[in-house]
Amino acid sequence: MRAVLAVCVLVAVGCTGPIGQPAARATPQKLASGGVVEYPVPDPIAPGASCFGCGQASLGGIVAGPDGNIWFLDSGHYKVGRLTAVGAVTEFNLPANVGGPVGITVGPDGNLWITTAALGQGRPDWILRMSFDGKVTPFQAGVGDGVSGTSPQRITTGPDGNLWFTEAFSNRIGRMTPAGTLTEFPLPMARSNPRAIVAGPDGNLWFTEASWSQPVIGRITPAGSVTEYRLDVPADVYPSEMVVGPDHNLWFTAPQGKFPQPSIGRITPAGVVAFFALPSRGAASDLASGPDGNIWFTDPSGNTIGRLSPTGAARLFALPRRNSQPAQVTAGHDGRLWFTEGSRVASIGTTVPEVTLDAHVMTFGAGSATPHSVTVTNTGDADLAITGVALAGADQGAFKLTSDDCIRHRVAVHASCHISVAFASGSDPGVHAAQLTITDNATGNPQVVSLVAQLPDCKLPVFTNTKSTTQGGFLNVRDGTVSLDPNGGFVAGDLLSHSVATPVLQGQVPAYYDRAAGRWVPTGVGAMSPDGRRYAYMDYRRPFDFQLHAVDVATGHDRLVAIPNGSWSVVGFTSDGVYVHQSYEGIGPGLWLVNPDTGAMRQLFSDAAVDIVSGQVAWLEMRDNTDPLPEPPGIGGANNEIRGRDLKTGVTTRWFYRSGSGVRVQAAANGTIIVGGYDGAGTYLWALSAPGQAAPITVPGSEDAVPWMGGLVADSNGWWLGSLDGVYLWTSRTGAILVSESLAAPAGTCG
Helix, strand or coil, X not given: CEEEECCCCCCCCECCCCCCCCCCCCCCCCCCECCCXXXXXXXXXCCCCCCCCCCCCCEEEEEECCCCCEEEEECCCCEEEEECCCCCEEEEECCCCCCEEEEEEECCCCCEEEEEECCCCCCCCEEEEECCCCCEEEEECCCCCCCCCCCEEEEEECCCCCEEEEECCCCEEEEECCCCEEEEEECCCCCCXXXXXXXXXXXXXXXXXXXXXXXXXXXXXXXXXXXEEECCCCCCCCCCCEEECCCCCEEEEECCCCCCCCEEEEECCCCCEEEEECCCCCCCCEEEECXXXXXXXXXXXXXXXXEECCCCCEEEEECCCCCCCCCCEEECCCCCEEEECCCEEEEECCECCCEEECCCEEEECCCCCCCEEEEEEECCCCCEXXXXXXXXXXXXXXXXXXXXXXXXXXXXXXXXXXXXXXECXXXXXXXXXXXXXXXXXXXXXXXXXXXXXXXXXXXXEEEEECCCCEEEEEEECCCCEEEEEEEEEEECCCCCEEECCCCCCEECCCCEEECCCCEEECCCHHHECCCCCEEEEEECCCCCCCEEEEEECCCCCEEEECCCCCCEEEEEEECCEEEEEEECCCECCCEEEECCCCCCEEEEECCCEEEEEECCEEEEEECCCCCCCCCCCCCCCCCCEEEEEECCCCCEEEEEECCCCEEEEEEEECCEEEEEEEECCEEEEEEECCCCCEEECECCCCCCECCEEEEEEEECCEEEEEECCCEEEEECCXXXXXXXXXXXXXXXXXX
């Protein structure tokens, strides 16, 4: 044990003026009902990556302040934020010489206390005291070894009136007085990686140790005596966050590791441990003790907020936006649970109405005036209040609400109401699309039903490729049903698959339906010859010596095309031949053209990486190094622009640029390209019909990207794509239209 007197250091916004006096504590209200309400935190620059100081909000720690406001940490902006009861967001800068904010609590002196970690930047870590007007006083958080620092994590007020925090890198627990005097206590187990810490119901401090070798829950007395409870779980189950539950036990997160499924752990003050399994493949990220007597948790991988009773009964509530990145959670003074998301602060009531719709798509035929109805059922645990029912979207005027017993009604738990919509006969020809939006107090608000009229009378080839099914079929786009094709089955292998139908065709699935030949072909649309008679595939079974094959679809004749050893991939098959590039874990620069009959091969260029060749254009991904934002997280570099190169003239044109992102061309047809991209906030799709003219492919009625999972096929109707919602049709006029809830990937043109 050693004592260190922390001296106030003069910094840009520190040590200036008196500490503000806290306002009177807000009076707790009765338990709140209702779904998720979100408050965005504005970005000074967009887009960017979820990392320190790169221009995009990246929210973490959160606490209910005694001033009646919600306070949160924004590591992306190096700020501490305040959210008032009316939704006003104010952010306060942290000193320039401190690391990113990690943990936040209300101190015994009524101020906010914050841990910051420089994360190996070779400068000290700090504990910050912040008044409610944003004035900061820093205190050094001990001394670490080398450039690692101490890496302070969570912080809490102890029963002795001091601040207690964990030091992950220095293997110690820190105690700091409100005046800044620091005492550090080493932990018995080496490299224990202490993370969360809370004041226990027994007058001691309890903490988690996310050790690589042995999961441990620790207890330390105010005098510094440490007891460690080793958990009888696999070594890769790391306890991280912790909270004191309403039952006066300690609850902690237990990421899955080699556990059969994700769990939340409980330890009594006597050291008795139990685990409670969660009902999904997600995992609890943070915990809070709710005013309703339950434990609440965030689940970023499942994109949910969860509730767990002291007896282990769990329920998950889906968040309104995909990839919301829920992080930390706390109980507010208003009876709601408050939590941080990637760039938002949100809250949820302790009793939550939920909506189940009997259909998310209504499909209308041409000239049909028959109304279609949707049933709205409250499957939650509180009354559902529906405050608005409306039509929206490109063709909302072509549809009409004909009946509605939902608006301005409260729907009891397990009760239902109904809304009917009709399509106006005599509308202009072509596909019409709109959305029925239902505004309510449930999570997932607003609820959206896709309205589609006058879809083409065609069958869309679709393909399913799961652990149990590798099968092609046809989607009737007018009624949303899928019929499997008995000739569309494949025997799937890890690297090579083959058809059940004869003649047997080898390649990779998912397969593409070749209308010219009337059969399923195990390759992508880009590897089909323009006349549909042949396709190319690469056999990957010989490491770093991939073999090119050209196959006649009608006869099944499979010809090995001799090319030099290497990690090759097919990027196009045109009338000029088969285009290949070199790729393994990434795409190498260069493009080669192979004659599929003679094997003659020549390199066309070597200065850029090629995603796809379509017609006579090679689509390149490149990097503009003047980008003011850093590359998004991930292994290897990321390219932020797309260029098209004419293979006849060599002229190269910049089509797309996205700052702070990684992008690539996913598909190209009919003069349009689909670009996929990602940054720290998620993945996206854009459609471009000309240089610089990018239209985002988003879920109707929201800014969320369509959750694309496979299949991008263009025909005269537009672009068909498969998603986690179902099958979408995208056109430049209507945007994305959900036409079926079938979870299958489009695999050919609609005919």
